[in-house]
Amino acid sequence: MIRRLFLVAAAMLAVAGAAEARTVRWAASGDPNTMDPHSQNVGTVTMMLQQVYDALIGRNRQLGLEPGLALSWTQVEPTRWRFVLRQGVKFHEGEDFTAEDVVFSITRALQPTSNFGIFVDTIDRAEAVDRHTVDIVTKSPDPILPNKLASVFMMSKSWSERHNATRPQNTRQREEMHTVRSTNGTGAYRLQSREPDVRTVLVRNNDWWGWADAANNNGNVTEVVFRPIASDATRVAALLSGEIDFVMDPPLQDLNRLRQAANTRVLEGPEVRTLFIAMDTSRDELLYSDVRGRNPLSDVRVRRALYQAIDIQAIHRTTMRGQSVVTGTLFPEQVNGYVREEDVRLPYDQARARALLAEAGYPNGFEITLDCSNNRYINDEQICQAIAAMWTRVGVRTRLNSMPLAPFFAKIQRDDTSIYMLGWGVPTLDALYSFQSLLATRNGAQGDGIWNYGRYSNGQMDALIQRMKTETGDARQAAIRDALRLYREDVPHIPLHHQMIPWAMRSNISTPHMANNQPFFRWTTVN
Amino acid sequence: MFSFIVSRLLQALPVMLVVSFISFAMFAYVGDPVAIMLGQDFTEAQRQALVRELGLDKPFFVQFMTFLGNAIQGEFGLSYRLSRPVAELIAERAPATLELALCAAVIAMAVGVPMGVYTGLYRNSWLSRFFLTFSLIGVSLPTFLIGILLILVFSVWLGWLPSFGRGDVVRLGWWSTGLLTWSGLKALILPAITLGLFQLTLIMRLVRSEMMEVLRTDYIKFARARGLPNRAVHFGHALKNTLVPVITIAGLQLGAIIAFAIVTETVFQWPGMGLLFIQSVGAADIPVMAAYLMMIAAVFVSINLIVDLLYYAVDPRLRIGRGRGH
Numbered sequence: 001m002i003r004r005l006f007l008v009a010a011a012m013l014a015v016a017g018a019a020e021a022r023t024v025r026w027a028a029s030g031d032p033n034t035m036d037p038h039s040q041n042v043g044t045v046t047m048m049l050q051q052v053y054d055a056l057i058g059r060n061r062q063l064g065l066e067p068g069l070a071l072s073w074t075q076v077e078p079t080r081w082r083f084v085l086r087q088g089v090k091f092h093e094g095e096d097f098t099a100e101d102v103v104f105s106i107t108r109a110l111q112p113t114s115n116f117g118i119f120v121d122t123i124d125r126a127e128a129v130d131r132h133t134v135d136i137v138t139k140s141p142d143p144i145l146p147n148k149l150a151s152v153f154m155m156s157k158s159w160s161e162r163h164n165a166t167r168p169q170n171t172r173q174r175e176e177m178h179t180v181r182s183t184n185g186t187g188a189y190r191l192q193s194r195e196p197d198v199r200t201v202l203v204r205n206n207d208w209w210g211w212a213d214a215a216n217n218n219g220n221v222t223e224v225v226f227r228p229i230a231s232d233a234t235r236v237a238a239l240l241s242g243e244i245d246f247v248m249d250p251p252l253q254d255l256n257r258l259r260q261a262a263n264t265r266v267l268e269g270p271e272v273r274t275l276f277i278a279m280d281t282s283r284d285e286l287l288y289s290d291v292r293g294r295n296p297l298s299d300v301r302v303r304r305a306l307y308q309a310i311d312i313q314a315i316h317r318t319t320m321r322g323q324s325v326v327t328g329t330l331f332p333e334q335v336n337g338y339v340r341e342e343d344v345r346l347p348y349d350q351a352r353a354r355a356l357l358a359e360a361g362y363p364n365g366f367e368i369t370l371d372c373s374n375n376r377y378i379n380d381e382q383i384c385q386a387i388a389a390m391w392t393r394v395g396v397r398t399r400l401n402s403m404p405l406a407p408f409f410a411k412i413q414r415d416d417t418s419i420y421m422l423g424w425g426v427p428t429l430d431a432l433y434s435f436q437s438l439l440a441t442r443n444g445a446q447g448d449g450i451w452n453y454g455r456y457s458n459g460q461m462d463a464l465i466q467r468m469k470t471e472t473g474d475a476r477q478a479a480i481r482d483a484l485r486l487y488r489e490d491v492p493h494i495p496l497h498h499q500m501i502p503w504a505m506r507s508n509i510s511t512p513h514m515a516n517n518q519p520f521f522r523w524t525t526v527n
Numbered sequence: 528m529f530s531f532i533v534s535r536l537l538q539a540l541p542v543m544l545v546v547s548f549i550s551f552a553m554f555a556y557v558g559d560p561v562a563i564m565l566g567q568d569f570t571e572a573q574r575q576a577l578v579r580e581l582g583l584d585k586p587f588f589v590q591f592m593t594f595l596g597n598a599i600q601g602e603f604g605l606s607y608r609l610s611r612p613v614a615e616l617i618a619e620r621a622p623a624t625l626e627l628a629l630c631a632a633v634i635a636m637a638v639g640v641p642m643g644v645y646t647g648l649y650r651n652s653w654l655s656r657f658f659l660t661f662s663l664i665g666v667s668l669p670t671f672l673i674g675i676l677l678i679l680v681f682s683v684w685l686g687w688l689p690s691f692g693r694g695d696v697v698r699l700g701w702w703s704t705g706l707l708t709w710s711g712l713k714a715l716i717l718p719a720i721t722l723g724l725f726q727l728t729l730i731m732r733l734v735r736s737e738m739m740e741v742l743r744t745d746y747i748k749f750a751r752a753r754g755l756p757n758r759a760v761h762f763g764h765a766l767k768n769t770l771v772p773v774i775t776i777a778g779l780q781l782g783a784i785i786a787f788a789i790v791t792e793t794v795f796q797w798p799g800m801g802l803l804f805i806q807s808v809g810a811a812d813i814p815v816m817a818a819y820l821m822m823i824a825a826v827f828v829s830i831n832l833i834v835d836l837l838y839y840a841v842d843p844r845l846r847i848g849r850g851r852g853h
Contacts, residue, residue: 033608033810040564112576115565169610176611196609197806198692198798229691229796230806233675237690241682375809406811410559413574 031228036179037153053153053185099128104157269513277494279419282455288369305356324497337431337480365395371420546824603818624799631723643734665728674794691796737769
């Protein structure tokens with residue numbers, strides 16, 4: 001009898017336990033390479049670490065700024081920002097979160113081995129004013145510092161020192177650093193176990209400060225199990241068979257099937273990533289062309305001709321199966337500075353393209369090689385194939401040189417290209433990031449023109465970028481608008497589309513779609 | 528015997544050297560690890576610092592000699608991609624690949640040999656015809672397609688077996704095994720079949736033709752004439768004599784199974800060395816790729832050595848020949 005009672009009690013406990021534990025099994029093609037918050041600035045790392053670590057400033061569902069570990073921030077002087085910190089916050093291993101940790105984390109992100117330079121490039125130093133107030137001093141006025149700090153995670157000073165991890169991993173070291181596989185954040189989830197390339201398990205941190213705001217942070221997930229699955233077909237199969245609940249990067253050709261399957265659904269949304277064609281506008285003679293003695297791409301008429309030869313709607317319909325947002329500008333509307341009036345394409349017009357080429361002195365066209373990655377963006381190789389065919393049709397005989405991302409980026413970063421396709425995300429969600437990296441004249445300074453492999457250089461553009469860096473308010477917005485107009489008129493790039501990122505999941509999962517392709521499980525519910 | 532082993536080992540050295548040179552030379556074409564490591568934001572100064580740090584600014588031969596010097600000491604450095612010691616990464620993945628390869632080999636032998644015997648004995652039965660047709664599929668379909676078909680049928684439609692991963696593993700010292708848990712065993716079935724199918728059909732066809740060959744020989748006829756039961760003739764006399772070439776081929780194929788588990792591991796997200804290699808190629812992670820290729824070369828060299836030694840033990844002519852000093 002007692003034994004039976006005991007069994008009943010055990011069964012009841014088991015049922016209660018089952019109701020409590022809500023697990024999301026999550027898959028994507030790539031695994032995070034490290035758990036160090038300042039080492040590698042790539043999406044796969046951030047998508048995991050943003051569950052575990054908090055930044056001073058958070059982002060809401062629309063990617064707007066909201067208080068994170070800092071409750072408020074003000075620009076007390078042009079080069080001094082003051083942050084008032086949240087009190088009573090503890091790291092997962094029990095340390096109190098204080099101003100010292102902020103100073104430490106900013107300093108750590110400033111180390112040469114950090115990959116997060118772009119987010120702290122204007123910072124001179126951080127100073128603790130008192131236990132819960134921090135001043136960040138910048139070298140020059142930086143109007144978008146809060147946008148940048150939303151990407152800098154806060155670590156515990158004492159924990160990092162104890163584990164000899166005060167700098168991000170140095171590749172020359174022979175020893176693995178503690179932070180490569182261990183974390184100690186303040187975030188909504190704690191890292192419970194990590195087997196690289198196999199399984200990463202996060203469990204809910206019930207002491208997280210954000211759960212108090214239950215209306216906003218309404219997630220009920222108690223455990224997140226991340227499993228990387230590299231093969232597209234297997235990832236979809238695992239979702240269909242119910243072994244996985246949530247897939248971040250389902251292949252486009254399987255979307256219809258996932259929409260029609262009984263237990264799965266597809267959540268669609270735009271990504272803050274824009275694909276465009278960039279080209280060598282600076283050399284006197286192109287490296288990969290049959291034109292001798294002059295550079296056809298330095299002539300805006302030729303750039304326009306190539307632009308107007310592209311039937312972007314066909315690419316949208318056929319190559320992308322509708323999963324793209326056609327654009328005529330440099331970044332999508334989520335980015336600060338977007339102007340709808342400037343988001344207009346030059347019309348698709350083959351006759352006009354041929355006329356422009358003739359006008360520019362190339363009535364018979366010319367030959368050119370288009371460099372393209374084949375495993376970096378959604379359907380990148382197919383897009384380039386389509387474009388090569390379209391250009392060839394108006395007389396610009398295009399040879400396609402497509403390769404995996406490792407050799408592709410190595411090649412274009414040597415400026416060893418005449419024309420290439422690139423996709424660009426905007427983690428700061430501010431126009432400056434795109435203009436500065438892609439269109440500023442390269443001058444060796446952090447950020448300026450580092451991805452400008454066509455070495456486009458336009459004094460007018462540089463002046464506008466300078467204004468974006470220093471001015472604030474309406475004057476700054478006006479500078480961005482002028483730069484967007486110049487972008488449209490001078491055609492330094494041929495814009496193509498913003499990527500759409502479909503997320504596929506079991507029907508009992510609901511989570512807000514995030515345009516930076518970074519899910520937040522604090523907002524995820526399992527029914 | 529001892530001098531034979533030493534001479535074989537000395538012959539293996541130049542092989543390893545050439546393999547390491549070729550693989551190292553290939554890395555010039557897989558792309559620039561620096562571009563991958565720096566991510567989207569960096570300065571020219573940071574780029575050059577990293578190039579210097581990795582020693583990529585040195586001439587090719589200096590890089591190669593440094594690599595070789597470290598490799599001899601078993602020091603393959605830190606993975607560019609994962610910031611972890613390469614030797615540790617490979618040691619961590621080796622059990623998964625070896626278990627998978629061994630299971631695939633066992634399946635291939637355990638199923639392939641009986642099927643071969645059956646089709647050799649009953650050449651015209653419908654079951655033999657079925658086996659032969661089936662073996663044609665195993666030979667002609669590419670591995671990834673077989674894997675995906677199995678996933679579709681057994682995971683998506685029937686829901687019996689997991690479509691990816693290794694299930695739960697048990698750690699025995701540094702070795703992690705999936706053979707001791709129910710989920711680990713279930714996870715092993717589909718990848719082992721996928722990996723072993725080609726070898727299975729190969730062994731089946733080999734046993735079949737050998738059986739047919741042997742059954743025609745005089746000593747089999749003689750055994751039958753003596754009135755021995757069929758079972759004794761088929762298994763005691765015929766099969767035993769077919770097994771020598773079968774074992775040789777199976778041994779050599781084991782190396783191939785380990786080396787070419789890459790495709791199967793990718794399809795099933797099997798956390799072995801092949802998957803590690805593929806991911807390293809994607810990130811131009813030279814230290815891991817180099818160590819992996821060296822290790823595979825070492826596996827082949829040592830398997831060949833063992834096979835040579837087996838010949839030496841099995842074939843008396845080899846021993847006598849050497850003994851007479853020819």
